[in-house]
Amino acid sequence: MYGHGLFETMRLASGDIPLINYHLDRLLTGARKLTIPLDAGIVDDYISGFLADCNENGVVKLTVTAGAGQRGYRPSNTQRANIILQWFAELDPVAEIRLQVCAHRLPENPALAGIKHLNRLDQVLASLELEYERGISIRDGLLLDAKGNVIEALSSNIFCLVQGRWLTPDLACSGVAGVMRQFLIDEVIPAARSGSAPVDVTRIELTTLASADEIFICNAVRGITVVRALNDENGVELAAWTETPATGGVSRHLENRLPCFRA
Amino acid sequence: MYGHGLFETMRLASGDIPLINYHLDRLLTGARKLTIPLDAGIVDDYISGFLADCNENGVVKLTVTAGAGQRGYRPSNTQRANIILQWFAELDPVAEIRLQVCAHRLPENPALAGIKHLNRLDQVLASLELEYERGISIRDGLLLDAKGNVIEALSSNIFCLVQGRWLTPDLACSGVAGVMRQFLIDEVIPAARSGSAPVDVTRIELTTLASADEIFICNAVRGITVVRALNDENGVELAAWTETPATGGVSRHLENRLPCFRA
Numbered sequence: 027m028y029g030h031g032l033f034e035t036m037r038l039a040s041g042d043i044p045l046i047n048y049h050l051d052r053l054l055t056g057a058r059k060l061t062i063p064l065d066a067g068i069v070d071d072y073i074s075g076f077l078a079d080c081n082e083n084g085v086v087k088l089t090v091t092a093g094a095g096q097r098g099y100r101p102s103n104t105q106r107a108n109i110i111l112q113w114f115a116e117l118d119p120v121a122e123i124r125l126q127v128c129a130h131r132l133p134e135n136p137a138l139a140g141i142k143h144l145n146r147l148d149q150v151l152a153s154l155e156l157e158y159e160r161g162i163s164i165r166d167g168l169l170l171d172a173k174g175n176v177i178e179a180l181s182s183n184i185f186c187l188v189q190g191r192w193l194t195p196d197l198a199c200s201g202v203a204g205v206m207r208q209f210l211i212d213e214v215i216p217a218a219r220s221g222s223a224p225v226d227v228t229r230i231e232l233t234t235l236a237s238a239d240e241i242f243i244c245n246a247v248r249g250i251t252v253v254r255a256l257n258d259e260n261g262v263e264l265a266a267w268t269e270t271p272a273t274g275g276v277s278r279h280l281e282n283r284l285p286c287f288r289a
Numbered sequence: 290m291y292g293h294g295l296f297e298t299m300r301l302a303s304g305d306i307p308l309i310n311y312h313l314d315r316l317l318t319g320a321r322k323l324t325i326p327l328d329a330g331i332v333d334d335y336i337s338g339f340l341a342d343c344n345e346n347g348v349v350k351l352t353v354t355a356g357a358g359q360r361g362y363r364p365s366n367t368q369r370a371n372i373i374l375q376w377f378a379e380l381d382p383v384a385e386i387r388l389q390v391c392a393h394r395l396p397e398n399p400a401l402a403g404i405k406h407l408n409r410l411d412q413v414l415a416s417l418e419l420e421y422e423r424g425i426s427i428r429d430g431l432l433l434d435a436k437g438n439v440i441e442a443l444s445s446n447i448f449c450l451v452q453g454r455w456l457t458p459d460l461a462c463s464g465v466a467g468v469m470r471q472f473l474i475d476e477v478i479p480a481a482r483s484g485s486a487p488v489d490v491t492r493i494e495l496t497t498l499a500s501a502d503e504i505f506i507c508n509a510v511r512g513i514t515v516v517r518a519l520n521d522e523n524g525v526e527l528a529a530w531t532e533t534p535a536t537g538g539v540s541r542h543l544e545n546r547l548p549c550f551r552a
Binding site: 027029030035060061085087089092097098099100103112114130131133134135137138143144145146147148149150151152153156172180181203210 | 290291298324350352355363397408447
């Protein structure tokens with residue numbers, strides 16, 4: 027009733043869910059923050075049973091809710107979490123995207139930042155700003171916080187290359203800390219750029235993004251998507267990119283580790 | 290799935306819902322802000338039908354959701370709003386309450402402030418800070434924003450008397466603009482204090498609240514509840530009140546207008 031729950035949107039490829047441990051880590055962290063009693067073994071059993079019945083390539087959505095309570099905000103002690111698994115067809119590939127700044131700003135909420143909870147009215151409102159053709163967005167939305175800092179795309183995280191170094195926004199106060207974002211930080215970008223600096227998790231202003239050498243967005247379903255252009259809230263182009271060699275290098279390393287993300 | 294919806298919690302007394310027009314105004318304002326297509330006539334019809342079947346004194350909860358969409362944040366054009374009506378037994382009267390500051394802070398979100406939407410994780414988390422005895426809170430939670438300004442109680446708005454004038458927090462950036470709060474501002478307090486200044490809707494710091502001459506909280510189910518003491522996050526008492534004559538005056542005027550709120 028009040029969005030007291032969490033979800034994970036996961037790729038299903040060749041009978042496996044890539045990055046499943048990252049997904050489960052984030053889910054359990056979220057459950058702890060929201061005080062939802064969730065047994066990791068039970069979630070594992072549900073997923074195993076689901077994969078035994080359904081292993082066609084696609085997208086698996088795992089939703090956990092705190093369960094049904096009484097009227098009023100406080101969960102009752104007797105509530106039991108609900109675990110819901112859904113399968114969706116594989117998405118059409120998107121090689122590159124135009125990002126458009128959304129006028130809706132993300133609030134700062136340190137207690138909820140990072141986790142993938144079900145209070146997503148900000149994303150619903152921001153998504154309504156985008157133009158759609160035949161139900162498919164021809165742009166992705168870029169979400170800023172109230173101070174104008176870059177946080178994330180609508181359903182993806184963002185990386186930009188500045189002076190030879192990959193930056194990604196600090197998500198301590200807003201945003202969802204994506205599973206693919208973490209895998210890129212932990213393993214892929216260090217491998218792609220051995221010897222160079224690790225990813226810098228930091229505050230990023232819109233002007234920094236507009237003047238970056240390359241930008242990409244990423245999530246656990248689509249992998250890495252090149253950003254070709256950046257528009258402001260009114261559709262005016264702030265920047266565009268034609269060559270993205272460093273992004274290509276990161277993508278190749280990701281594809282080597284997880285072949286399902288090969289274009 | 291993402292809390293894209295609204296609710297109203299209403300008193301049902303002697304076959305009628307007091308302040309029904311205030312409830313419907315807020316609901317329709319919220320639906321407009323959340324782009325939920327909602328026909329006022331259909332809502333009226335549902336409520337009339339509900340009251341024809343069920344007119345026992347109690348609490349009626351009206352929930353409106355944006356309806357079922359596809360995966361992803363953007364609502365589809367074909368979604369139809371769901372309207373849900375529930376009846377609950379009348380609440381036990383609470384004559385007075387101790388307020389305790391919650392450590393959880395409300396985020397600033399001007400696009401969502403004021404309306405009674407279903408993204409209520411902040412209230413769920415704050416409610417978990419309070420002590421409960423046999424499922425009943427022995428305190429109510431006081432919610433501040435990140436800057437430390439007073440916003441509201443967990444399910445009520447708040448008024449305080451400072452230098453002979455009633456103040457209530459400005460809810461432009463956080464909080465729910467309660468139906469009872471608006472009725473008190475519009476009609477009850479002006480009548481109770483004819484000739485004196487109207488209610489001052491303003492920024493209120495915790496220190497102002499602690500040094501106020503009187504405090505009460507209010508909502509559309511319980512009416513006015515006297516605040517007898519104010520605690521900080523650690524349970525340390527910041528202030529206490531024994532006499533609350535001005536609150537008594539406002540309560541009497543409310544009871545004259547709406548007898549169901551007589552204690």
